[in-house]
Amino acid sequence: MQKSEGSGGTQLKNRATGNYDQRTSSSTQLKHRNAVQGSKSSLSTSSPESARKLHPRPSDKLNPKTINPGLRETKHPYTFVSKEGFRELLLVKGAPEKAIPLLPRLIPVLKAALVHSDDEVFERGLNALVQLSVVVGPSLND
Known part of the structure; x- marks a missing residue:
């Protein structure tokens, strides 16, 4: 050896x-x-x-800047992601405090979805507006 x-x-x-x-x-x-x-x-x-x-939740990775324009999408995976992503963002802890500063950016996107010619886009925009109003309440009127 x-x-x-x-x-x-x-x-x-x-x-x-x-x-x-x-x-x-x-x-x-x-x-x-x-x-x-x-x-x-x-x-x-x-x-x-x-x-x-x-093991973060999917909503921890979502960005409102990318979800909101997705409300106007008309193709399947994008419509689902935008709808569910918007809902998940509003369900996280402290959502009202986080959503109120973003209202000036959210309102134009919601308006664009509400005047869209596609009925499904209008419906998603209306649902998003209802969900947002539940979370932020009267701050939506400011």
Whole structure:
């Protein structure tokens, strides 16, 4: 057997077979094992709020700037995404506080949907307006 030093351990070469037998030092293995166990335990002891952050809801990724023009879409996947996305945005915690500053941007888009020649676009715009009025209430009149 020939012994050669490498990074992270010792390699032993068997002269008969030509194979290398890698042996790492026990201190290196213990450090790695402790680091892995430490990261696992920090994940398991985390609060439910951080677990929720690991798997965000789709509404956390939605952007009102991209959803609102979608109300005027007429093709299937876009109509569904705009309708459901608008609804999801209004269901998140703190939606009234977040939606009121966006009203100046939302109103022109809703108006455009309400004057659209396609009946389905008009219906989506009207539904969005109803949902928005439930969330922001009298602030819609300002």
